[in-house]
Amino acid sequence: MEDIAVKLAFIGAAGILAQWLAWRLRLPAIVLLLAAGFLAGPVTGFLVPAEDFGKVYQPAVGLAVAIILFEGGLTLNFHEIRETSKAVRRIVLVGGPLTWFGTALAGHFVGGFEWPVAIILGAILVVTGPTVIMPLLRTARLKSRPGSLLRWEAIVNDPIGALFAVISFEIFMVFHGDHHAEGVAVAILLGFAFAIGAGLAAAQLLIWAFIRGHVPEFLKAPVLVAAVLAVFAVSNVFLEESGLLAVTIMGIRMANSRMASLGELRRFKETITVLLVSGLFILLTAALEWPVIRSLDWRAAGFVFALLFVIRPVAIALATIGTGLSWQERVLTAWIAPRGIVAVAVASLFGGLLGKWGTDDGQRMVAFTFAVVVSTILLHGFTLSPLARILGLRTTGKPGILIVGGSRWAAALAAKLKEMEVPVTIADANWNHLVDARQAGLDTHYGDPLSEHAHHHLNIERFNALIAATDNDAYNALVCTDFGPELGRNNVYEIGGQREQSDRQAMHFTIGGRQLFKPGLDFRELRERRSSGWTFQSTRLTEEFGREAYIASRDPEARTILWRKPDGKLVFETASGGAKIQEGDIVLSFAPPRQADTPEGRKRKRAEANGKDES
Template sequence: MTGEDILLGIALTVALAAGSQILASRLHVPALIILLPVGFTAGALTDVIHPERLVGPDFPALVSLSVAIILYDAGLGLNLRNLTGRTRSIVVRLLVIGIVVTFFAVSGMGPALFGIPLRVAAMIGVILVVSGPTVVGPLLEYVRPTDRLRRILIWEGTLTDPIGGILGAVVFHAVATSHRIDIGRGYQIGQFLISMGVGLAGGAVGTAILWLTLHKLRLGETLGTLVQLATVILVSAGCDIARDDTGLIAAIFTGLAITNLPGMDMPARRPFLETLVQMIIGLLFISISSAVTPASVVPVLVPSLILIAVLVLVVRPLVAYAAARGSDLTRGEWGFIGWMAPRGIVAASTASAFAASLVEDGLPGAAKILPITFLVIVGTVLLYALTAAPVARKLGVVRSARTRPLVVGGTTWVIALGEALRTAGLDVLMWAGLRRNAKRSARQASNSPTARCSRPPPTPEPAWRA
């Protein structure tokens, strides 16, 4: 490609990513519903935004670093105080049962549905075990389910992504280096544990760096945001160099650790970080979907629709029922959990990276990995976006909009009142007045085991939730 073509491709990709998200916000639908068809159409009509031509063989590395930033941002929103007791047990069971059942269901159906070898079916199965906060989060904001349901689904989606990425790397190496997969061998388990160890070690390094720079040096909001981005990129890249796809574990562990360390006075989440994450999501989905051609989609369209139906109507309800057994979840709560499993950015990115390598190796059927994943993402996001709200209302799990009292003030007794109301099950909005009072009150509330604070917006009189 010429320099002019590259400039045109970059400009067009950015314009489509931003325009699609603006249109989605106006239509009040998840951005993926717009991003994926737009990228697919643009890829069919022009060659300038195709990632392999625009970026070249370095595109998978850029995708990996981009997803690491997204997962770090998601990790910042995970408060361990909200994951206790039975909630933690349900999340763990959803993760374990969901990954196992989904993997074996897709692997078992793949050869019959798509006429592909078992190795390729296993690769698709491990790709589709992930969900993702970038998809689940906007859907839950629109549906507004109860707080417990929201916490369970956000934790599941956020933690499934890095685990699925690591499992994908393990299965990929097994597929690429052997004539058959035997995931029960101790070797494969050892490879997974090594990858987890590298990722956790990288996360520990990232946490130490941010603790020193943010806690000891007391950097402001601008430099604090800059240090966070630099640390995540550095640690994720280092882990990926040491071992493929371990940067995802490092990124989410760093975000999770930093936001839960006692005494950490984190800078406010500046609009720049939010804007960067949104732009990355748009660019990735436009780029990845543009690599899917109409000729590759048509042969797998009908089998993919069957696969989507099985995943939505059989696999996910079965996983939700198994995870909810013996818990205090109501029938409506486990029913809604059984109706919320869209696929997102990690599925798309891992499919793009793994499929390209397997196609280059000449593995039969590998060319079908990306279009199948693309159709499953589009199908699940569209289905859940259109049906999640009415299903939640039918099951009686929608949070009432009138149970949110306003508590004004930032003194100790006001914080205690907000905590008491929060403990009683109310979503409390607190207003502290001056910024210095807001920051002090937010630190007090964040140290409470029952309080849940959001970062104050950049206004003279910020507000947060208790």
């Protein structure tokens, strides 16, 4: 019992460590997770999942995959698919069967599998793995349309590929005389219908209960997890693996509801998913055995090559004809199709079942699936960002700033940031507040940044920081609180008076954001200072004009806001942690007018000029 506890703790710690290292080193997290599982399993023998966890192993993997797919469904809002709906439908309905057919041919003629096994393998590899796509999209910074296309395909294809495998296996059983064709057809139809109905009904019941207040806030997330597991298990009773379809539909339906607490639930599910994805990849990789690994030969290499360089490109090329996608988007989609946990889990399930029915190719099928998973993770993981950059499908790599509030002060700040080549957008729900920004040619967003419309059209992934600068301090704090989980608590800033309160009176940092100025300046003070001639000034530090010279030359009342490093990174003064400006940095400050530019200064200058003329 203690050994199992140690191994479970190891899986959790190793998974999160791999995720953290991937973040620090800017590597695909899945690559490090695979390495951790391989070291813990086949190399050292520390983990042998089938023996360590016994009969619980496979059901636990299935339940974890169900939660992952449900969370993926929660990210699919129909507003996002308007531009790509036709392409997604074609890729799923046309590209999926083409991939199934082509992979089955390759499995038989290249891989050397018997036809039943080749057909099942082709169905399994229809999936394109949201557990791999999501982390890749998080770091690739694709434009909205190709990113939405890859995300929708991955999540919708996963349960469909699993169900294709179920159908293939049931047909295999019919040919072996263990099932009647009529009974199988009826069971499959009923299973499909029940999965769709159960997913929609469960989602509708939860939406109704949450909106009407029948479930308290602290119970919403636990109730959601319990409902997902229940729907998955009950659907699988009617048809094996149909639960994956049910929970995906359940997630999509809830994502397109108007639940006020959906954002909090989605973030909670994301946290669980990171833990589950990390643990599952380590577990499934550790389950590999050396005989299975050694069975990989030139046939496996040829099969992987055919799938990646022939079958997938041809299927996507045919499926996306007349969909309105650019040739760059079609090329990216044709190449990026990594397989993940669902493919491995389903292959492991049917590999074991085929072995029980006397088919020797069951374990080879698992090995081939792993070969595809590892190859696609490595190849697609390391090439997505460079390929997207070459094809012009990445958003700008420069860190952007979202300013909430369209005052004249905010417009002047945005204009100076644009002059410093920092991408900036001003958002405001009042059209009249955006007049100055629009006249200055600045990027603007008309609408409340907290609205559902902004969630789908503002594209928050473009920004690395936010400045809440409206005349309402409470709203500024609310904006920072809402965007904090998206951008990071250290990257949301608000204007407002200095919070010099006791610990008992002070608000926790999770409410609101960092102060933009220290000591703080509220909206009225900023407006008055701008009216009196204060301006935004940017200064580049050089070898001749260094930090000491800059500090000596600036007005003592000037407030430094941030500085831009030579590599484009932005460092805010109030979050610098003691870091100092250096040579090559461009410093942005809000400063009073120089003495010569004030009315008194201009008067003195004229008097001096008149004195010189008289002399």
